[in-house]
Amino acid sequence: MxxxxxxxxxxxxxxxxxxxxxxxxxxxxxxxxxxxxxxxxxxxxxxxxxxxxxxxxxxxxxxxxxxxxxxxxxxxxxxxxxxxxxxxxxxxxxxxxxxxxxxxxxxxxxxxxxxVSWHLYNDVTAALASFVERFAEPHHRRVVYVTVSSGIALRTADLTERSVPVDAHGLQGEVGHLPAVSTAPDAVRSLTCPCGGTGHVAAVAAGPALPHVAAALGMERPEAVRNALPGLLRSGDPAAHRLLATVVEPVAEIVRTVRCLDPRTDLIGIGGGYAEGLGEPYRAELVRQVSEVRSYADRDPGRAGRGLRLCRPGEVDPLAGALALSRGALTVTKI
Ligand SMILES: [Zn+2]
The missing domain is CATH 3.30.420.40 (ATPase, nucleotide binding domain)
Known part of the structure; x- marks a missing residue:
């Protein structure tokens, strides 16, 4: 004893x-x-x-x-x-x-x-954690979240180790300033990005780019297009559909590239005020583009829309995501 x-x-x-x-x-x-x-x-x-x-x-x-x-x-x-x-x-x-x-x-x-114990996270990491908390299923290996808002960025969570891997500077997935993959006319592909670059993903596909893309496509009253676009899409306006296809294309190409490079990506979420605000037309155009068969690599076009979710407003909550991270739901890990 x-x-x-x-x-x-x-x-x-x-x-x-x-x-x-x-x-x-x-x-x-x-x-x-x-x-x-x-x-x-x-x-x-x-x-x-x-x-x-x-x-x-x-x-x-x-x-x-x-x-x-x-x-x-x-x-x-x-x-x-x-x-x-x-x-x-x-x-x-x-x-x-x-x-x-x-x-x-x-x-x-x-x-x-x-x-006070202070825990600080990047907002896209917090949104990813919220998206994972709400929509990831037990068999999912990697989950990607893309924010399409005033800027564009992406984060990937590895759920097999509950981590968000980042580089030595703490960064991952800053895709908004990569060159946009775009089949639009030169006037679109040469648009200036807020970072000073030319033809970046954010310069075409982020919310503030919309009137500039509309102008580059020769649309009338491009400054009013933000409010008019949902109605024009509902009425089947061909110029509006061309505009939507143009701003969705760089994001669809990111989705296609992520899936091409990592077959373990089981779920991709698209969120952010701009994409969520356009809603169903944005989702339908995104699915249409990622379903295009271009080569032998696209062997299962019917699957392209599965595992791809356009979030509704409020579904992803960075406040809840930051709390989940602070409780250890995912760990940001330097590689
Ligand atoms: Zn840029």
Whole structure:
């Protein structure tokens, strides 16, 4: 019989959970009660001309003043970032597009509120985690999520090891600035990307590109096309269908390439406000394009639409995804 005294270990501290979604337009904060507060983000998008350093200070102060004592904060950040160290590589909408200086956001938050445990994730990683939580099935090996919104990016989760593999800088799937695969006229393929490049995926297929693509295709009143497009598609307008096919094509080519390179990809989700907003016409055009038989490699065209899901608005929730990541549902792993 042991004579060693039995001491009771103190149980793990119960931390209140807070989820945060930091975008260029809105800063959303959801506390444990499930209530979500939405504030204008302290960003150059909302406050053009303001000093980015002052905006960053305001963000840190706002969060530090909001979260309860000893909370665990899971934060989705609209910026390319190193998730291991909580360092943002810069975000045009948040702090301007100048020379990219890394922002050690987690260290800044931890210095201001050391009682809080801060977990920061890229917003596409958070959306991927939410998509996996909702739609992945036990037999799925790899799940890909593509956001088609103000920008375009992709993340892949390896569910056999519950990981999101990233490179030494913490990046993965920044496909928005690859050259767009497009059969559109030169005027479309030479459109300028917000990054300064030419003919990138984002320059053709992201939301802000729509009026520019419409103009390059010679459509009338391209500046009004965003509001008019759903109605024009319903009425069967051929120019509208050509426009839709043009903006979907680079995304369909990404889907085709992912499937060609990795047969373990069992599910691909397409989300983001732009694609979700166009809804069923976008989905139908995407499926039509990925189902095209072009070579011996396309042996099962009827299958092309399966394992491909266009999300409906609200189905993917970066706040829920960030919380899932902070609980260890998936681990971001440097390769
Ligand atoms: Zn670009």
């Amino acid at each position: 042991s004579t060693r005294a039995v001491t009771e270990e103190p149980g793990p501290r119960v931390r209140a959970e807070v989820a945060v979604d930091l975008g260029g337009t809105w800063l959303r904060i959801r506390t444990g009660s499930g209530r979500t507060v939405r504030l204008p983000a302290p960003s150059v998008l909302n406050r053009p001309g303001e000093d980015p350093a002052a905006l960053l200070d305001l963000l840190v102060e706002t969060l530090a003043d909001t979260v309860p004592a000893d909370a665990r904060v899971a934060m989705s950040c609209g910026a390319a970032m190193d998730e291991e160290h909580g360092v943002l590589h810069g975000s045009g909408p948040l702090w301007g597009g100048g020379p990219e200086r890394p922002v050690p956001l987690r260290a800044l938050l931890a210095a201001r509120r050391p009682d």
